[in-house]
Amino acid sequence: MPPVEKDAGKKELKSRIQELIDSNQVMVFSKSYCPFCVKVKDLFKELNVDCNVMELDLMENGTNYQEMLLEMTGQKTVPQVFINKTHVGGCDKTLQAHKDGSLQSLLKGENEAFEYDLIVIGGGSGGLSCSKEAASLGKKVMVLDYVVPTPKGTTWGLGGTCVNVGCIPKKLMHQAALLGSAMEDARKFGWEFDESVKHNWETMKTAVNNYIGSLNWGYRVSLRDKNVNYVNAYAEFVEPHKIKATNKRGKETFHTAARFVLATGERPRYLGVPGDQEYCITSDDLFSLPYCPGKTLIVGASYVALECGGFLAGLGLDVTIMVRSILLRGFDQDMANRAGEYMEEHGVKFIRKHVPIKIEELEAGTPGRLKVTSKSTESDEVVEGEYNTVLIAVGRNACTDKIGLDKAGVKVNPKNGKIPVNDEEQTNVPHIYAIGDILEGKWELTPVAIQAGKLLARRLYAGAAVKCDYINVPTTVFTPMEYGACGLSEEKATEFYGQDNIEVYHSLFWPLEFTVPGRDNNKCYSKIICNKLDNDRVIGFHYLGPNAGEVTQGFGAAMKCGVTKEQLDGTIGIHPTCAEVLTTLDVTKSSGGDITKAGC
Known part of the structure; x- marks a missing residue:
């Protein structure tokens, strides 16, 4: 065929294909034997949508059509699906469009010029x-x-x-x-x-x-x-x-x-009591506060409350934390209480089972003076206290x-x-x-x-299929003694598997760095929770000690890989480090055995 005639033929074919696309709400170029084409045609049947289907394998010049479609869309294979003049693509893209709702939008003609x-x-x-x-x-x-x-x-x-x-x-x-x-x-x-x-x-x-x-x-x-x-x-x-x-x-x-x-x-979140928004701050204000907060009351027992209270006390400020019920709700309570006890031993005061009912300004300033009236959650007791700053950290x-x-x-x-x-x-x-x-x-x-x-x-x-995995996410609470965790708390593990089907291995330890200054002997603590029904697989990891984030990150990767107690025991620890304690845990909580450490 001479080049001019060939070009004319291609032009005519392109025009014919374009006319099919323009004149049909749904146009599918298919092959009768292709399983992917069948999937797409079945989808439109399920949706009760009429579609015009052209079976290229049953046409004398079907190959020419496929070649022209490649030129027009950049797609080699069938099916090729067009809805209201928009090229959707092949089988996977059509099914994905159905899944995310864009197919329905196209069918309704809602594809017009989104910005x-x-x-x-x-x-x-x-x-x-x-x-x-x-x-x-x-x-x-x-x-x-x-x-x-x-x-x-x-x-x-x-x-x-x-x-x-x-x-x-x-x-x-x-x-x-x-x-x-x-x-x-x-x-x-x-x-x-x-x-x-x-x-x-x-x-x-x-x-x-x-x-x-x-x-x-x-x-x-x-x-x-x-x-x-x-x-x-x-x-x-x-x-x-x-x-x-x-x-x-x-x-x-x-x-x-x-x-x-x-x-x-x-x-x-604020408290919803008189004076809270007028006189109190939150973590949204603390980090750019233009003056030292002075004597501070922190209301709440969230990780934000304990972290902020911890570093303010560490900077030498007088800090009191008012707790309504428990520390670190949602976290392992054994670990939460140990983190709280450490703070209390290092100068942070706690007012327990109390909630503020009123905050008043006694004196404006940077900082000023505030009076906080609080009420017991267990009795009619009312307590008043004076502070320079009140930080609310009761949730978000x-x-x-x-x-x-x-x-x-x-x-x-x-x-x-x-x-x-x-x-x-x-x-x-x-x-x-x-x-x-x-x-x-x-x-x-x-x-x-x-x-x-x-x-x-x-x-x-990008046609990917990987979803975000929300299981075994490692995290750390940056309290003065840091707390790292991954997997289930002891409470949740007991609830899910039953007390008889879990084993908790634990140990106190004394970081080498603390020995010369002679501080915090056997105040650090670590435990793992194992599922007896699944080869003693580690389902909970908990660590209270220095550099908790760095320690927990590695064990988080191990848990992602399904680490068992036997594998931890078979891992050689790095000496002398805090993390090595996890490779030598041999005392179970149920045994009541001594978990204090003396020397290396």
Whole structure:
């Protein structure tokens, strides 16, 4: 065939294919014997959707059609599915589109000109992770992040709670407190210094905040480099595919997207008593507080309460913690109480079974003076106390109540604002997903949000199938004596498997670093919980001692691999370290045997 005729024939074929695509709501190019084509045709039958099917293997010039489709779509194989003139793709992509709701949108003709492929609401760890990954996969992505100021007027930059008012400043201030202890130990190791040692809050606060500022800037640069459109504005749904964005000057813009990811995180809860919002601070305010807080009352027994109380005491402040019921709810109670006892032995005062009923200002200042009236949870006893600062750390609320989720049809747990999702982080509205701290029944941890966000983007846009694993997530509470954990608490293990089917191996220990200064002999503690029904597999790991995060991370990997007691026993420890105690555990809790350590 002469080149001119051949070109004309191709042009005509392309035009014929385009006409089929344009004139049918659903057009499927198929082969009658292909199992993937059968799957797709069956799906449309189930959905009661009429589709025009062209079986290329039953046509004389079917090969030409397939070659032209390759030229038009870049896809070699069949089926090739088109809905309302949009090329969906092959079998996997059609099934995925059905799963995530975009197929239904296309069938309704809702594919018209969404401004973005993905809008992420929330610029914390999860939102940033998801948005950057989606953008790197070639999608048009917007991130909206807006920090509503605290009642004290505190606000911060891009990066979410962890970077600005959570893990990062917390760990740095915890480190400042550890350095105070290290200086006390240093004299016993031969270091001589005569000048009086004191801590300067302003120096620490400025250094910590300067570092956080560098992280905020780094995130902005990273989003720009990935071509993610970052907007500092408050996002609120007005329709299922449309949001309103309001910036700090009150200017409103509207944006649409095919999909949304909710990553709004949480903010500290207040007490709901007179004076709480007027006179108290939360962890949202503490890390950039422009003055030393002085004598401090911390209300709550969460990890935030104990961590903040611990490092403030370590900086030399007078600290009292008011506890309503138990320490570290949700964590192993044996470990929680040991961490609390250590704090009490090192100068932190505890008021137990009490709740504040009123906070009054006696004197304004930086800090001022406050009067706190509290009531016993067990009697009519009322106690009054004076403090310079009151820090509330009684838990956090999901930031989901003011983003128009009702207009998008997203179901929320009315009790706590958390969002139920399936195992792919999908809400009840197929094109809206949620990750991070706002998820119902999932870990409220930064690395979890990062992992979930990245894997979600890969499933949505790279055809991946890997889901976030929320089991055996290692974590650490940075109390003065750090507590690392992975897997089940002793209470949960007993509840799941029964007391007779678990074995707890435990030991006290004395870090070598503590021996010369002569402190905290046998105050550190570790235990593992094993499942007797499954080859003594380790189902709970708990460690109270120095560098708990570093120790727990490695054992977390071992638990991910299904480590057993026998394998731990077969592991040679590194001497002299704290972590080696986990390789030599031989006393069971049930035996009542002595677990104190004497020497190496």
